Amino acid sequence: MWALLLVSTLPLVTPFYVPGVAPMNFHQNSPVEIKAVKLTSSRTQLPYEYYSLPFCKPDNIVYKAENLGEVLRGDRIVSTLYNVLMNLDKKCEVLCKKPDDPIKLSVDESKLLAERIQEEYYVHLIADNLPVATRLEFYPNKEEGTEEEQRKDTLKDIQFEHGYRLGFTENNKFYLHNHLSFILYYHKEKVEEDVEHNYRVVRFEVMPKSVKLEDIKADERKTCTLPETVAPVPQEIDPTKENRILFTYSVHWEESEVKWASRWDTYLTMSDVQIHWFSISRSSDDNCLLPLHVHGFVRRILCRKTLPNS
Numbered sequence: 001m002w003a004l005l006l007v008s009t010l011p012l013v014t015p016f017y018v019p020g021v022a023p024m025n026f027h028q029n030s031p032v033e034i035k036a037v038k039l040t041s042s043r044t045q046l047p048y049e050y051y052s053l054p055f056c057k058p059d060n061i062v063y064k065a066e067n068l069g070e071v072l073r074g075d076r077i078v079s080t081l082y083n084v085l086m087n088l089d090k091k092c093e094v095l096c097k098k099p100d101d102p103i104k105l106s107v108d109e110s111k112l113l114a115e116r117i118q119e120e121y122y123v124h125l126i127a128d129n130l131p132v133a134t135r136l137e138f139y140p141n142k143e144e145g146t147e148e149e150q151r152k153d154t155l156k157d158i159q160f161e162h163g164y165r166l167g168f169t170e171n172n173k174f175y176l177h178n179h180l181s182f183i184l185y186y187h188k189e190k191v192e193e194d195v196e197h198n199y200r201v202v203r204f205e206v207m208p209k210s211v212k213l214e215d216i217k218a219d220e221r222k223t224c225t226l227p228e229t230v231a232p233v234p235q236e237i238d239p240t241k242e243n244r245i246l247f248t249y250s251v252h253w254e255e256s257e258v259k260w261a262s263r264w265d266t267y268l269t270m271s272d273v274q275i276h277w278f279s280i281s282r283s284s285d286d287n288c289l290l291p292l293h294v295h296g297f298v299r300r301i302l303c304r305k306t307l308p309n310s
Contacts, residue, residue: 056096210234
Protein backbone atom coordinates (compact mmCIF):
# COMPACT_ATOMS: atom_id res chain seq x y z
CA MET A 1 0.00 0.00 0.00
CA TRP A 2 2.80 2.40 0.93
CA ALA A 3 4.61 1.54 -2.29
CA LEU A 4 1.52 2.37 -4.36
CA LEU A 5 1.14 5.65 -2.51
CA LEU A 6 4.78 6.57 -3.21
CA VAL A 7 4.49 5.72 -6.90
CA SER A 8 1.35 7.80 -7.20
CA THR A 9 3.26 10.92 -6.14
CA LEU A 10 6.04 10.59 -8.74
CA PRO A 11 4.32 12.62 -11.50
CA LEU A 12 4.08 15.52 -9.06
CA VAL A 13 7.85 15.68 -8.58
CA THR A 14 9.71 18.03 -10.93
CA PRO A 15 13.47 18.57 -11.17
CA PHE A 16 15.07 21.88 -10.27
CA TYR A 17 18.29 23.57 -11.30
CA VAL A 18 20.69 25.46 -9.06
CA PRO A 19 22.56 28.11 -11.11
CA GLY A 20 26.23 27.28 -11.56
CA VAL A 21 25.86 23.61 -10.58
CA ALA A 22 25.12 22.04 -13.96
CA PRO A 23 27.90 22.28 -16.59
CA MET A 24 27.49 24.69 -19.48
CA ASN A 25 28.66 23.41 -22.86
CA PHE A 26 30.08 25.78 -25.47
CA HIS A 27 31.04 25.23 -29.09
CA GLN A 28 33.89 26.87 -30.99
CA ASN A 29 33.23 30.64 -31.29
CA SER A 30 30.18 30.49 -29.01
CA PRO A 31 29.79 33.66 -26.90
CA VAL A 32 31.04 33.42 -23.32
CA GLU A 33 29.41 36.22 -21.39
CA ILE A 34 31.54 38.26 -19.01
CA LYS A 35 29.46 39.72 -16.21
CA ALA A 36 30.33 42.13 -13.43
CA VAL A 37 29.50 41.40 -9.79
CA LYS A 38 30.68 44.20 -7.49
CA LEU A 39 33.57 46.17 -6.00
CA THR A 40 35.03 45.16 -2.65
CA SER A 41 37.75 46.36 -0.30
CA SER A 42 39.24 44.69 2.76
CA ARG A 43 40.01 48.18 4.10
CA THR A 44 36.53 49.67 4.06
CA GLN A 45 34.47 46.43 4.10
CA LEU A 46 31.85 48.29 2.04
CA PRO A 47 30.82 46.67 -1.27
CA TYR A 48 29.63 48.81 -4.18
CA GLU A 49 27.86 48.04 -7.41
CA TYR A 50 30.07 47.73 -10.47
CA TYR A 51 28.52 50.68 -12.29
CA SER A 52 28.92 52.95 -9.28
CA LEU A 53 32.18 53.82 -11.08
CA PRO A 54 32.38 55.21 -14.64
CA PHE A 55 33.12 51.95 -16.46
CA CYS A 56 31.96 51.39 -20.05
CA LYS A 57 28.23 50.69 -19.98
CA PRO A 58 25.98 48.84 -22.45
CA ASP A 59 23.03 50.78 -23.84
CA ASN A 60 20.76 48.45 -21.88
CA ILE A 61 22.22 47.22 -18.60
CA VAL A 62 20.81 43.79 -17.77
CA TYR A 63 20.71 42.74 -14.14
CA LYS A 64 20.85 38.99 -13.61
CA ALA A 65 18.05 37.46 -11.56
CA GLU A 66 19.48 36.86 -8.11
CA ASN A 67 19.41 33.54 -6.33
CA LEU A 68 19.43 33.36 -2.54
CA GLY A 69 23.20 33.05 -2.24
CA GLU A 70 23.75 36.19 -4.31
CA VAL A 71 21.25 38.11 -2.19
CA LEU A 72 23.07 37.09 0.99
CA ARG A 73 26.44 38.17 -0.42
CA GLY A 74 25.13 41.51 -1.67
CA ASP A 75 25.95 40.69 -5.31
CA ARG A 76 24.38 42.67 -8.17
CA ILE A 77 25.40 40.75 -11.29
CA VAL A 78 25.20 42.90 -14.43
CA SER A 79 26.03 42.66 -18.12
CA THR A 80 29.19 44.21 -19.58
CA LEU A 81 30.52 45.15 -23.02
CA TYR A 82 33.30 42.52 -23.07
CA ASN A 83 32.92 40.41 -26.21
CA VAL A 84 34.47 36.98 -25.61
CA LEU A 85 34.06 33.96 -27.90
CA MET A 86 34.99 30.40 -26.99
CA ASN A 87 38.56 29.46 -27.96
CA LEU A 88 39.04 32.62 -30.02
CA ASP A 89 41.94 34.85 -29.02
CA LYS A 90 41.73 38.60 -29.21
CA LYS A 91 44.95 40.59 -29.15
CA CYS A 92 43.61 43.97 -28.10
CA GLU A 93 40.25 45.68 -28.43
CA VAL A 94 38.86 48.99 -27.24
CA LEU A 95 35.90 48.39 -24.95
CA CYS A 96 34.08 51.62 -25.73
CA LYS A 97 34.77 55.00 -27.32
CA LYS A 98 37.87 55.68 -29.45
CA PRO A 99 41.35 57.12 -28.87
CA ASP A 100 40.31 60.33 -30.62
CA ASP A 101 37.09 60.43 -28.59
CA PRO A 102 37.90 58.87 -25.20
CA ILE A 103 35.86 58.75 -22.02
CA LYS A 104 35.86 62.14 -20.32
CA LEU A 105 35.72 61.90 -16.56
CA SER A 106 34.30 64.86 -14.66
CA VAL A 107 36.11 66.17 -11.60
CA ASP A 108 33.62 64.34 -9.36
CA GLU A 109 34.09 61.07 -11.24
CA SER A 110 37.87 61.46 -11.15
CA LYS A 111 37.79 62.14 -7.42
CA LEU A 112 35.58 59.11 -6.78
CA LEU A 113 37.81 56.85 -8.88
CA ALA A 114 40.91 58.06 -7.05
CA GLU A 115 39.22 57.45 -3.69
CA ARG A 116 38.33 53.88 -4.62
CA ILE A 117 41.91 53.26 -5.78
CA GLN A 118 43.27 54.66 -2.52
CA GLU A 119 40.86 52.44 -0.59
CA GLU A 120 42.30 49.42 -2.43
CA TYR A 121 39.11 48.29 -4.12
CA TYR A 122 38.97 45.11 -6.17
CA VAL A 123 36.76 44.54 -9.21
CA HIS A 124 34.92 41.22 -9.48
CA LEU A 125 33.87 39.68 -12.79
CA ILE A 126 32.55 36.23 -13.68
CA ALA A 127 32.58 33.99 -16.77
CA ASP A 128 30.25 30.99 -16.76
CA ASN A 129 29.76 31.62 -13.01
CA LEU A 130 33.52 31.37 -12.37
CA PRO A 131 34.97 34.44 -10.61
CA VAL A 132 37.98 36.10 -12.16
CA ALA A 133 41.28 35.70 -10.32
CA THR A 134 44.59 37.54 -10.47
CA ARG A 135 47.66 35.31 -10.68
CA LEU A 136 50.45 36.26 -8.26
CA GLU A 137 53.94 34.83 -8.78
CA PHE A 138 56.45 34.82 -5.92
CA TYR A 139 60.10 33.77 -5.85
CA PRO A 140 60.70 32.98 -2.15
CA ASN A 141 64.29 31.77 -2.53
CA LYS A 142 65.71 34.47 -4.76
CA GLU A 143 69.44 34.61 -5.25
CA GLU A 144 71.46 37.50 -6.53
CA GLY A 145 71.36 38.17 -10.24
CA THR A 146 69.04 39.63 -12.82
CA GLU A 147 65.30 39.00 -12.61
CA GLU A 148 65.47 36.80 -15.71
CA GLU A 149 68.19 34.63 -14.14
CA GLN A 150 66.20 34.34 -10.93
CA ARG A 151 63.14 33.16 -12.83
CA LYS A 152 65.16 30.46 -14.58
CA ASP A 153 66.91 29.16 -11.48
CA THR A 154 64.24 29.59 -8.81
CA LEU A 155 61.05 27.69 -8.19
CA LYS A 156 58.17 30.13 -8.16
CA ASP A 157 55.24 30.09 -5.79
CA ILE A 158 51.95 30.79 -7.60
CA GLN A 159 48.97 32.13 -5.70
CA PHE A 160 45.67 33.66 -6.72
CA GLU A 161 43.48 36.37 -5.31
CA HIS A 162 39.83 37.14 -6.00
CA GLY A 163 39.14 39.82 -8.60
CA TYR A 164 41.66 42.39 -9.75
CA ARG A 165 42.89 45.63 -8.22
CA LEU A 166 41.13 48.71 -9.54
CA GLY A 167 44.44 50.56 -9.61
CA PHE A 168 47.45 51.50 -7.51
CA THR A 169 49.12 54.49 -5.88
CA GLU A 170 52.69 55.62 -6.26
CA ASN A 171 54.31 58.80 -4.92
CA ASN A 172 50.88 60.13 -3.87
CA LYS A 173 49.53 59.71 -7.39
CA PHE A 174 46.66 57.46 -8.50
CA TYR A 175 46.82 55.07 -11.44
CA LEU A 176 43.97 53.11 -13.03
CA HIS A 177 44.15 49.59 -14.41
CA ASN A 178 42.47 50.36 -17.72
CA HIS A 179 43.63 47.30 -19.72
CA LEU A 180 42.61 43.76 -18.81
CA SER A 181 44.29 40.68 -20.25
CA PHE A 182 41.85 37.81 -19.82
CA ILE A 183 43.24 34.27 -19.73
CA LEU A 184 40.51 31.64 -19.90
CA TYR A 185 41.02 27.89 -19.67
CA TYR A 186 38.74 25.33 -21.27
CA HIS A 187 38.41 21.57 -21.03
CA LYS A 188 37.46 19.81 -24.26
CA GLU A 189 34.91 17.08 -23.63
CA LYS A 190 35.28 13.79 -25.48
CA VAL A 191 32.56 13.20 -28.04
CA GLU A 192 31.82 10.71 -30.76
CA GLU A 193 33.58 10.96 -34.09
CA ASP A 194 32.24 13.64 -36.48
CA VAL A 195 30.43 15.35 -33.61
CA GLU A 196 31.30 18.94 -32.70
CA HIS A 197 33.37 19.23 -29.55
CA ASN A 198 31.93 20.62 -26.35
CA TYR A 199 34.09 23.10 -24.46
CA ARG A 200 33.71 23.92 -20.77
CA VAL A 201 35.23 26.88 -18.94
CA VAL A 202 37.41 25.70 -16.04
CA ARG A 203 39.40 28.79 -15.03
CA PHE A 204 39.19 32.55 -15.45
CA GLU A 205 42.28 34.70 -14.85
CA VAL A 206 43.12 38.33 -15.48
CA MET A 207 46.30 40.37 -15.71
CA PRO A 208 45.43 44.05 -15.16
CA LYS A 209 47.63 46.76 -16.62
CA SER A 210 47.70 50.55 -16.59
CA VAL A 211 48.44 52.19 -19.95
CA LYS A 212 48.48 55.90 -20.68
CA LEU A 213 45.83 57.05 -23.16
CA GLU A 214 48.37 58.59 -25.54
CA ASP A 215 50.19 55.25 -25.84
CA ILE A 216 47.10 53.31 -26.99
CA LYS A 217 46.82 53.09 -30.77
CA ALA A 218 43.56 51.91 -32.36
CA ASP A 219 41.78 51.83 -35.71
CA GLU A 220 38.11 52.35 -36.56
CA ARG A 221 37.35 48.67 -35.93
CA LYS A 222 38.46 49.21 -32.30
CA THR A 223 41.46 46.94 -32.77
CA CYS A 224 44.27 48.36 -30.68
CA THR A 225 47.96 47.99 -29.99
CA LEU A 226 49.74 48.66 -26.70
CA PRO A 227 53.38 49.51 -26.03
CA GLU A 228 55.58 46.42 -26.15
CA THR A 229 57.48 47.42 -23.04
CA VAL A 230 56.85 45.36 -19.90
CA ALA A 231 56.10 48.47 -17.83
CA PRO A 232 54.32 51.08 -20.00
CA VAL A 233 53.65 54.60 -18.77
CA PRO A 234 50.58 54.16 -16.54
CA GLN A 235 47.23 55.95 -16.79
CA GLU A 236 47.12 58.57 -14.04
CA ILE A 237 43.86 59.76 -12.48
CA ASP A 238 44.17 63.31 -11.18
CA PRO A 239 41.34 63.87 -8.66
CA THR A 240 41.56 67.66 -9.00
CA LYS A 241 40.62 67.89 -12.68
CA GLU A 242 38.87 66.18 -15.59
CA ASN A 243 40.60 63.11 -17.01
CA ARG A 244 40.51 61.36 -20.38
CA ILE A 245 40.78 57.57 -20.36
CA LEU A 246 40.25 54.50 -22.53
CA PHE A 247 39.37 50.96 -21.46
CA THR A 248 40.85 48.06 -23.47
CA TYR A 249 41.09 44.29 -23.12
CA SER A 250 42.59 41.18 -24.68
CA VAL A 251 41.56 37.51 -24.60
CA HIS A 252 43.70 34.38 -24.60
CA TRP A 253 42.42 30.79 -24.36
CA GLU A 254 44.35 27.74 -23.15
CA GLU A 255 43.33 24.10 -23.06
CA SER A 256 43.33 22.49 -19.63
CA GLU A 257 43.32 18.92 -18.32
CA VAL A 258 41.19 20.06 -15.39
CA LYS A 259 37.67 18.74 -15.71
CA TRP A 260 34.56 20.75 -15.01
CA ALA A 261 33.89 18.94 -11.72
CA SER A 262 37.29 20.09 -10.37
CA ARG A 263 37.30 23.65 -11.68
CA TRP A 264 36.76 25.20 -8.23
CA ASP A 265 39.85 23.58 -6.69
CA THR A 266 42.11 26.52 -7.61
CA TYR A 267 39.77 29.03 -6.03
CA LEU A 268 39.81 27.26 -2.68
CA THR A 269 43.45 28.30 -2.17
CA MET A 270 42.88 32.00 -2.84
CA SER A 271 43.36 34.84 -0.41
CA ASP A 272 39.96 36.36 0.35
CA VAL A 273 39.26 40.09 0.19
CA GLN A 274 35.51 39.62 0.30
CA ILE A 275 34.77 39.18 4.01
CA HIS A 276 32.38 42.07 4.52
CA TRP A 277 32.04 42.15 8.29
CA PHE A 278 30.66 45.69 8.11
CA SER A 279 27.72 44.56 5.98
CA ILE A 280 26.73 41.91 8.51
CA SER A 281 24.02 42.99 10.91
CA ARG A 282 23.58 41.65 14.39
CA SER A 283 20.03 42.35 15.48
CA SER A 284 19.55 43.01 19.18
CA ASP A 285 16.26 41.09 19.00
CA ASP A 286 17.24 37.91 17.19
CA ASN A 287 21.06 37.87 17.17
CA CYS A 288 20.84 37.39 13.43
CA LEU A 289 23.87 37.33 11.14
CA LEU A 290 22.66 38.54 7.74
CA PRO A 291 23.59 41.36 5.36
CA LEU A 292 21.79 44.61 6.09
CA HIS A 293 19.69 44.52 2.93
CA VAL A 294 18.09 41.17 3.79
CA HIS A 295 14.90 41.92 5.68
CA GLY A 296 11.23 41.07 5.95
CA PHE A 297 10.00 37.50 5.81
CA VAL A 298 13.27 36.28 4.28
CA ARG A 299 15.10 37.50 7.36
CA ARG A 300 12.56 35.91 9.72
CA ILE A 301 12.85 32.56 7.92
CA LEU A 302 16.64 32.49 7.73
CA CYS A 303 17.59 34.07 11.04
CA ARG A 304 18.47 31.85 13.92
CA LYS A 305 19.84 32.57 17.37
CA THR A 306 23.38 31.81 16.30
CA LEU A 307 25.21 34.17 18.64
CA PRO A 308 25.09 34.42 22.45
CA ASN A 309 23.79 37.65 23.91
CA SER A 310 26.54 40.14 24.57
